[in-house]
Amino acid sequence: MSTEPRADCRADTGGEVTFRLRLPSATHPRLLLALRPKKGRPEQKTRTLDLEPTGDDGAFGAVLEPEPPLEEGRWDAYVLRGPDAERERLRPGLRDVRALVDGGSRDRSSPVAVRVPYTTLDGFLSLRAWRRTAHAEAGAIAIADGAMTVRVRPHGATLSAAAVALLRLRGDKDTVRDVPVRPAEDGDFTFTVDYGALVAENGGARVWNVFLRPAPGAPLIRVGRILDDLADRKGSFVYPQVTVGGSVVRPYYTVDNDLSVEVTAAG
Amino acid sequence: MKISFLLHNAYAIGGTIATTFNLAGALAQRHDVEIVSVLRNRERPSLTLHPRVRLRALVDLRHEEDHPLHGRPAKVFPSAEYRHGQYSELTDQRIGACLQDIDADVVVGTRPGLNVHLALQAPDRVLRVGQEHLTLDNHHAGLRTVLRRAYRRLDVLTTVTRADADSYRRKMRLPGVRVEALPNSVPDPTLSPADGTGRIVIAAGRLVPVKRYDLIIDAFARVVAEHPDWQLRIYGRGEEKAGLRARIEQLGLWNNVFLMGAATPMEAEWVKGSIGVCASDFEPFGMTIVEAMRCGLPVVSTDCPYGPGEIIEDGVDGRLVPPGDAAALGAALLDLVRDDERRRRMGGAALADARRFAPGPVVAQAERLFQEAIEARGGAGHGTPAPAGLPHTLRTGGYAARDLVRAAASGALRTVRKGRR
Numbered sequence: 001m002s003t004e005p006r007a008d009c010r011a012d013t014g015g016e017v018t019f020r021l022r023l024p025s026a027t028h029p030r031l032l033l034a035l036r037p038k039k040g041r042p043e044q045k046t047r048t049l050d051l052e053p054t055g056d057d058g059a060f061g062a063v064l065e066p067e068p069p070l071e072e073g074r075w076d077a078y079v080l081r082g083p084d085a086e087r088e089r090l091r092p093g094l095r096d097v098r099a100l101v102d103g104g105s106r107d108r109s110s111p112v113a114v115r116v117p118y119t120t121l122d123g124f125l126s127l128r129a130w131r132r133t134a135h136a137e138a139g140a141i142a143i144a145d146g147a148m149t150v151r152v153r154p155h156g157a158t159l160s161a162a163a164v165a166l167l168r169l170r171g172d173k174d175t176v177r178d179v180p181v182r183p184a185e186d187g188d189f190t191f192t193v194d195y196g197a198l199v200a201e202n203g204g205a206r207v208w209n210v211f212l213r214p215a216p217g218a219p220l221i222r223v224g225r226i227l228d229d230l231a232d233r234k235g236s237f238v239y240p241q242v243t244v245g246g247s248v249v250r251p252y253y254t255v256d257n258d259l260s261v262e263v264t265a266a267g
Numbered sequence: 268m269k270i271s272f273l274l275h276n277a278y279a280i281g282g283t284i285a286t287t288f289n290l291a292g293a294l295a296q297r298h299d300v301e302i303v304s305v306l307r308n309r310e311r312p313s314l315t316l317h318p319r320v321r322l323r324a325l326v327d328l329r330h331e332e333d334h335p336l337h338g339r340p341a342k343v344f345p346s347a348e349y350r351h352g353q354y355s356e357l358t359d360q361r362i363g364a365c366l367q368d369i370d371a372d373v374v375v376g377t378r379p380g381l382n383v384h385l386a387l388q389a390p391d392r393v394l395r396v397g398q399e400h401l402t403l404d405n406h407h408a409g410l411r412t413v414l415r416r417a418y419r420r421l422d423v424l425t426t427v428t429r430a431d432a433d434s435y436r437r438k439m440r441l442p443g444v445r446v447e448a449l450p451n452s453v454p455d456p457t458l459s460p461a462d463g464t465g466r467i468v469i470a471a472g473r474l475v476p477v478k479r480y481d482l483i484i485d486a487f488a489r490v491v492a493e494h495p496d497w498q499l500r501i502y503g504r505g506e507e508k509a510g511l512r513a514r515i516e517q518l519g520l521w522n523n524v525f526l527m528g529a530a531t532p533m534e535a536e537w538v539k540g541s542i543g544v545c546a547s548d549f550e551p552f553g554m555t556i557v558e559a560m561r562c563g564l565p566v567v568s569t570d571c572p573y574g575p576g577e578i579i580e581d582g583v584d585g586r587l588v589p590p591g592d593a594a595a596l597g598a599a600l601l602d603l604v605r606d607d608e609r610r611r612r613m614g615g616a617a618l619a620d621a622r623r624f625a626p627g628p629v630v631a632q633a634e635r636l637f638q639e640a641i642e643a644r645g646g647a648g649h650g651t652p653a654p655a656g657l658p659h660t661l662r663t664g665g666y667a668a669r670d671l672v673r674a675a676a677s678g679a680l681r682t683v684r685k686g687r688r
Contacts, residue, residue, distance in 0.1 A: 008457070094532060096458050098539045101465060140495075140522040229539065236525045240516040 005079050007031075007125055008093035009117045011100055015066035017115055017127065019077075021090070023051070024058045026081040031062045031090075033075040033127060045071055051079070069113030070129035077125040092117070092125040103227040104137050107187075110156030118231035128231035130257075132156070136212045136223040138259050139188065141251055146244055148251055149192040150259070151184060152212065152223055160215035165191035165223070167198065167208040167261065181212065195242060195249040199263055203246035208261040210251075224258040233257055268637060269299045271371040273362070273381045275350060277304035277322055280313045280529060281473065282554040283400045286451035287377055290633060292317030293452065293626035297634075303365060305358055305381070314531055325361040336360065343387060345417075347409040348380035363388050373637050379406070379414055386420035394641050396423040398449070402431045402551045402573060403438060415439050423640045425449040427552040430573035445640055450577075452629035453557045453621070460563025460618055461538045463611035466497045468600065469540035469564070471533055471555045472547075474505030474526075479546040479569070481507075482593050484514050484524055486546070489597035491523045494604050499524045499544075502536060537562035541610060542603050548590050550574045560584065560621035565613035567599045578624075584616035 007021040023029050028050075035045035047070070051060035078087040095117045103114070112135040116128045134157035142149040150165070159181060169175035177198065181191045198208055211220040225233060233253045241250035243266050251261050272287050291300045300320050307324035316322060331337060334357050340346070341354035343363065348354075362381070366374065366388045374389050375396045376382035382397030389395050397418060403411065403426075418424055423445045426432045432448040435441065468487065472478050480501055487499045501511070501524070508526060515524045530536050533555070537543070543559030543566035550556075553574035556566045560578070568575040570587040579585035586603070588595040603610045622628075 094457055094535050096535055096538070098461075098465070098535075101467065101539050143521075236527050237521075238512065238526075239521050 004091050005088055006091040006093045007077065007079070008096070009125070010096040011115065011117055013099045013103070013106070015069075015113060015115055017064040017117060019049075019051075019062045019064070020054065021051070021060055021079065021093070022058045023060055023079065023081055026051075026058075026060065028083060029060055029085075030080045032078040032080060032087055033064070033070075034078065035071055036074040036076055036126075047075070064115070064127075066113075069111065069131045070115060070127065072129055072131045074120075075115075075127040075129055076120070077127065090125040091123065092119045095119070095125075097229040100227075100229040103229070104139065104153070104225075106227075108135070108155040108227070110134055112156045114226050116226075116229065116231040130226045132222065133219070134214075134221045135226065136221045137227050138223050138225045141239060143240055143242065143251075146196060146242060147192050147194045148239075148261075149190055150210070150223070150251075151188050151190050152181075153188045154212060154214065154221065155227075157212075157214045157218075157221055159189060159212065160218075162216055163189075163212060163214050165193070166211045166213050166220060167193060168211065168220075170207040170209055170260070177208070178213070193261070195244045198249060198261060199244050199247040203265050205262075205264045207263070210259040210261065222258050224256070225253060226257050231257075268373055268634075268641075269371040270294055270301075270373045270375065270637070271369055272300070272302045272375045272377060273365075273385065274302055274304050274377050275353075275381065276306040276308065277302050277316070277324070278307050278309045278312050280531065282451070282552065283377055284312075285314055285554060286400070286552075288312075288314055288316050288320075289452050289454055289626060290630065291320045292454070293630040294633065295319040296630075301371075305362060306353065313529075325365055326358055331357070343384055344380040345383050345410070345413045347407070347413050348378075348383075349410075350378070350380060354380065366390070369393060372641065379410060382421065382424075383413065383417040386417040394423065394637060394644065395421045396425065396637065396640075397421045399424065399426045399431065399435075400551055402426070402428075402549075403434045404431075404572065405549060405551070411439075415441075418444060422644060423447070423636060425636070427451055428573040428577050430577065431551065445636070445643075447636060449633055449636065450624055450629060451552050451554050451557065452626045453554070453561050453624050455625055456534050456538075456561050458534055458538050458562070461541055461614065463541045463563070463607070463614045465539055465541040466494075467540040468497065468499045468542045468544055468604075469502070469537060469559065470499070470544045470546075471502040471530075471536070471558075472545075474501075474503050474507040474511065476507060477547060477549050478503075478507075479548055479591070480511050481514055482546040482569075482591065482596060483544055484511065484518065484520065485593040486544075486597035486600055487524060488518050488520060489594075490600050490604055491520060493601060495523065497523065497604060500527050500536070500540070501525065502527045502530050502533060504529045533558055534562060537564060540564055541614065542567060542600065543585075544596075544600065545569065545575065546590075546596055547571050547575075553578050556585075557621055557624045560617035561624070563614045563618045565603060565610060565617045567596065567603065569596070578621075580616075580620065584613055584620045 010018045031049045033047040037043045049062040051062045054061040077090040114130045135155045137153045139151035163181045164178040166178045181189045184190045210223040239251045241248045304324040308328045336357035337355040339356040343359040344354035362384045373394045376385040385395045429448045543564040545568040566585040569590040571590045581587040586599040
């Protein structure tokens with residue numbers, strides 16, 4: 001078997017993340033989190049944590065405190081076994097993120113900051129971080145009669161009576177559709193989008209990003225689903241597609257867990 | 268003891284692989300243990316193997332997929348075996364050579380075709396242990412005929428349930444072969460158990476028809492109608508995925524039922540849930556049931572042959588319902604969803620009752636079984652010649668037959684093949 005370092009981690013409701021790993025014969029090891037840069041850009045942001053012995057031989061632990069929040073993105077985890085050691089990418093052990101499952105039911109203040117430990121596609125340990133001035137957490141999406149009704153809960157912002165949900169065409173900031181937002185029970189809101197308003201006259205493919213505008217002139221809040229235990233839901237939270245004229249419409253979560261609506265040509 | 272496990276593909280994901288890794292890892296505390304994987308298709312195993320267990324592969328498909336001998340059908344590995352299509356003259360040769368040279372006291376086969384290899388090709392000096400992870404009744408008649416002949420040449424045959432061991436004793440004449448149930452083991456969980464407060468029902472396994480995930484989805488529709496805040500998470504991948512997705516959409520359950528893909532280790536997923544569910548029509552053991560229980564989840568399962576009924580005590584640490592009955596499955600789930608106190612009590616019972624499947628007790632049984640079988644054969648283990656005066660009869664009729672097979676291997680193979688028809 002490989003001797004690649006493997007770390008267990010645990011996330012708590014307040015944003016703290018605890019790491020545990022075994023490092024035989026390490027001296028003053030550290031855990032490094034590096035914000036994955038955009039393709040072709042150099043790495044710039046890192047966070048280093050001291051790994052302290054936890055009693056057992058060769059066992060070390062580190063705590064990532066809730067403050068300050070991590071910048072939004074994917075933070076890859078590495079270990080440095082000694083002061084001059086090369087960094088080694090960490091594999092995930094047990095990721096105990098059960099405390100995050102119900103995260104959508106707790107109210108958050110601005111800025112909304114979240115971290116979810118996850119396993120990358122190529123099998124390494126990473127932290128998915130979101131940090132937003134305000135956030136609108138999507139809940140159930142009802143789909144019927146050529147329309148979708150989204151349940152949503154704002155965090156870090158208050159909706160006025162004139163609040164709207166706004167869909168903006170990706171790649172064209174000036175093409176928008178807006179619909180009223182209605183209060184629902186438990187502090188939630190709902191809005192209904194008629195798919196007919198989203199399809200192109202020529203049946204072309206397009207994607208709409210979904211936002212809330214809390215009041216006229218206020219900054220937009222992205223609608224997404226980031227407050228539970230799932231760092232990546234694109235493949236598991238899948239919604240039915242509906243044919244409208246010559247187009248097929250379906251809501252989906254992007255790789256960043258933001259809600260969008262995809263329109264493609266039918267057939 | 269030196270113990271070798273012969274496994275189909277240690278690099279894939281499945282119940283047999285998981286349980287073999289568990290048993291091998293636990294035995295490695297006191298013994299020299301290796302896993303021989305007939306096939307290899309990736310760099311590292313998907314499941315986590317104990318570092319003291321050595322792993323080697325016989326055919327590396329990444330380089331040898333196009334080997335000329337791999338294109339020719341296997342002759343030793345029986346054609347009546349389900350996996351025959353993945354075996355070849357190349358695997359015949361490599362497995363044969365591996366067994367001829369093997370430096371072990373005990374060799375354990377982990378599926379019918381590999382048990383046949385063991386029976387026909389393992390040298391006399393090793394104890395031949397065949398493991399059946401499926402059930403006799405589920406094998407088709409052609410395979411049963413092959414196994415009836417070949418298994419006489421094993422020293423030990425283990426099944427995963429008592430019911431299946433009874434079945435082998437009753438329906439196959441295996442004189443002198445020790446047939447015993449050896450349940451699968453599940454490692455002691457590292458995480459604290461689920462506390463029963465979650466609102467997630469969890470199922471896990473390959474997405475194949477026999478697992479009846481369609482039934483779980485139908486049953487869960489009843490739960491959602493009454494408790495829309497509950498989720499069902501289904502872990503695993505497989506051919507049924509598109510069909511299950513369509514079912515979720517038909518029933519309008521996309522806000523509550525999620526196909527999560529494969530997750531390893533499952534332990535961190537089980538603890539997010541508060542009920543486990545299994546709807547299989549057929550479950551030779553029920554590894555995921557034990558995994559869930561060891562994480563503190565009561566499991567609602569069909570009472571299918573044979574595993575669930577030997578794991579779950581109905582109404583105490585889980586529920587058993589008739590196979591194929593979505594209404595009964597839904598009602599049993601709802602009983603536990605509605606009643607927080609009962610769910611927590613049954614979760615606690617599940618945690619306690621599933622300890623009998625911990626590696627400790629299971630490994631102790633395996634050690635005793637191997638040791639007694641070695642002693643019964645008249646050898647004390649590797650390198651110890653059978654004491655003079657202990658005749659072959661002690662080693663069952665299969666011993667002589669085995670020598671005969673090797674003396675006229677092709678003839679014996681022909682007989683075996685004829686027996687299939």
